[in-house]
Amino acid sequence: xxxxxxxxxxxxxxxxxxxxxxxxxxxxxxxxxxxxxxxxxxxxxxxxxxxxxxxxxxxxxxxxxxxxxxxxxxxxxxxxxxxxxxxxxxxxxxxxxxxxxxxxxxxxxxxxx
Amino acid sequence: xxxxxxxxxxxxxxxxxxxxxxxxxxxxxxxxxxxxxxxxxxxxxxxxxxxxxxxxxxxxxxxxxxxxxxxxxxxxxxxxxxxxxxxxxxxxxxxxxxxxxxxxxxxxxxxxxxxxxxxxxxxxxxxxxxxxxxxxxxxxxxxxxxxxxxxxxxxxxxxxxxxxxxxxxxxxxxxxxxxxxxxxxxxxxxxxxxxxxxxxxxxxxxxxxxxxxxxxxxxxxxxxxxxxxxxxxxxxxxxxxxxxxxxxxxxxxxxxxxxxxxxxxxxxxxxxxxxxxxxxxxxxxxxxxxxxxxxxxxxxxxxxxxxxxxxxxxxxxxxxxxxxxxxxxxxxxxx
Numbered sequence: 001x002x003x004x005x006x007x008x009x010x011x012x013x014x015x016x017x018x019x020x021x022x023x024x025x026x027x028x029x030x031x032x033x034x035x036x037x038x039x040x041x042x043x044x045x046x047x048x049x050x051x052x053x054x055x056x057x058x059x060x061x062x063x064x065x066x067x068x069x070x071x072x073x074x075x076x077x078x079x080x081x082x083x084x085x086x087x088x089x090x091x092x093x094x095x096x097x098x099x100x101x102x103x104x105x106x107x108x109x110x111x112x113x
Numbered sequence: 114x115x116x117x118x119x120x121x122x123x124x125x126x127x128x129x130x131x132x133x134x135x136x137x138x139x140x141x142x143x144x145x146x147x148x149x150x151x152x153x154x155x156x157x158x159x160x161x162x163x164x165x166x167x168x169x170x171x172x173x174x175x176x177x178x179x180x181x182x183x184x185x186x187x188x189x190x191x192x193x194x195x196x197x198x199x200x201x202x203x204x205x206x207x208x209x210x211x212x213x214x215x216x217x218x219x220x221x222x223x224x225x226x227x228x229x230x231x232x233x234x235x236x237x238x239x240x241x242x243x244x245x246x247x248x249x250x251x252x253x254x255x256x257x258x259x260x261x262x263x264x265x266x267x268x269x270x271x272x273x274x275x276x277x278x279x280x281x282x283x284x285x286x287x288x289x290x291x292x293x294x295x296x297x298x299x300x301x302x303x304x305x306x307x308x309x310x311x312x313x314x315x316x317x318x319x320x321x322x323x324x325x326x327x328x329x330x331x332x333x334x335x336x337x338x339x340x341x342x343x344x345x346x347x348x349x350x351x352x353x354x355x356x357x358x359x360x361x362x363x364x365x366x367x368x369x370x371x372x373x374x375x376x377x378x379x380x381x382x383x384x385x386x387x388x389x390x391x392x393x394x395x396x397x398x399x400x401x402x403x404x405x406x407x408x409x410x411x412x413x414x415x416x417x418x419x420x421x422x423x424x425x426x427x428x429x430x431x432x433x434x435x436x437x438x439x440x441x442x443x444x445x446x447x448x
Contacts, residue, residue: 005275005297005298005323006298006323007276007297007298007299007300007323007324007325009278009298009300009325010300010325011325012325012347026253026275026276026298027276027298028254028275028276028277028278028298028299028300030256030276030278030300049253049254049276050254050276051253051254051255051256051276051277051278051300053254053256053278063206063231064231064254065208065230065231065233065254065255065256065278066208067208067209067233067256069233069256109234109257111209111211111233
């Protein structure tokens with residue numbers, strides 16, 4: 001069976017129920033956290049022109065976006081990050097009369113392996 | 114008939130050491146065409162016919178282009194294997210590239226039949242690029258929202274945005290207009306219009322379906338949403354703020370309201386829309402002035418109108434109220 005043009009991203013992943021040998025074409029399966037298992041254990045799947053950001057999949061992958069991105073909760077809703085999380089790219093301490101009053105952070109999402 | 118251009122790109126037979134001036138000596142990359150083209154020139158980009166024409170190893174920087182606003186646009190046009198323009202798109206594939214194109218303040222660009230796919234972030238970056246046109250382009254499976262904020266003023270015509278991990282089309286605070294375009298199965302909103310006090314955005318005759326957020330999200334008001342269809346989205350079909358004109362649209366089977374006014378629909382106009390089968394109701398209104406003459410209000414799953422802060426001041430042509438069951442609508446003329 002060919003599944004084409006569906007949105008299985010994030011909470012909609014519960015609707016993704018592939019059968020052995022299916023072709024998944026032009027679908028969005030992007031997930032919040034890196035290496036989220038998607039369709040594992042189903043044999044013979046083919047993903048073609050899909051968004052597989054943060055997905056771990058089995059089978060044949062043809063021309064899909066397979067990036068793993070660790071997103072920062074200080075930049076996006078739905079993620080839990082401390083102010084000094086791993087996504088900090090630079091910080092600046094602000095002091096008055098030698099007393100630290102604030103620290104400004106810059107953040108960026110990270111592409112991970 | 115082969116297109117007549119100033120420069121030609123063929124990723125299969127071309128070489129970037131060619132002069133690129135003819136189909137017999139084309140460049141190999143879009144990057145090279147972008148490097149040499151100046152205002153008023155056309156770059157014809159020939160599809161390879163495969164899944165991917167070009168995978169830039171670096172962001173394509175358009176800062177090298179020269180010319181003034183009166184010299185015309187630099188046009189990048191996708192053509193088929195016979196160098197004809199027939200709608201066949203040239204594909205820029207961004208695997209492991211954060212952004213595909215970087216704009217500069219001097220660029221004045223038109224992209225025709227080009228796809229921007231698989232970037233790890235927003236395929237568009239930089240600043241400037243005012244009056245950038247995207248015609249018959251597509252944006253697929255990118256790792257974040259496809260935002261046109263790097264472009265300043267953007268015109269998106271007959272384009273598609275599908276399967277992106279974010280919003281399909283996100284228009285910036287300055288003017289952006291989307292016409293005859295389609296956004297589907299994106300993780301976020303299908304179309305997001307963000308206005309400010311000086312500019313308005315518009316979505317006209319667009320389709321937004323099966324997105325994770327709103328079908329069309331209009332933020333900070335002063336936007337026009339006209340003759341669009343928004344269906345089967347994960348939130349409301351159309352979400353609007355102040356001063357918006359939402360006119361002649363069709364919103365069906367969305368997970369929240371057909372049309373939702375999250376903040377204050379002050380001075381907004383929501384009229385002559387067909388709204389049906391939305392989960393929470395037809396119109397969710399914080400302050401629902403000038404909501405009139407919508408069709409299909411009784412056909413929603415839960416209720417016709419949820420006017421939970423209505424009625425409002427009688428300074429408007431119509432006020433709108435809903436009863437306790439939120440099934441009946443009363444329109445009261447001001448005294």
